[in-house]
Amino acid sequence: VQLVESGGGLAQSGGSLNLSCTASDTLFSLFTMGWYRQAPGQERELVAKMDSAGETVYAESVEGRFTISRDRSKKTIYLQMGSLKPEDTAVYYCNYQSGHINKWGQGTQVTVSS
Secondary structure, eight states: OOEEEEEOEEEETTOOEEEEEEESOOOSSSOEEEEEEEOTTSOOEEEEEEETTOOEEEOTTTTTTEEEEEEGGGTEEEEEEOSOOGGGOEEEEEEEEETTEEEEOOOEEEEEEO
8 A cells, every 4th residue: 555645835834734645555454644743853643533434533632623534435544734833834645544454645745834
């Protein structure tokens, strides 16, 4: 499974950005795809994820501001980011998990200026 991310970039505080991630394949019917982020000097953390049933999990810090969605036919997940804050600045990584498979995208930079 290869993951290709797009989107991200620079936004002002209070603004919005969108990310997308397309999987080359979804090998199994049960999988979870999501977004993680890593700021300089910090550990990678979950932002949001969605499983095969459509159940979502959000980090408390983004709840109500970010929305994860998917298009199964396109094997693509999206992250709509709104009300952005400078502390949202990080490299955002797409993730695919299914059984023993755990794949990461190359990462895309999101920078929010104050």
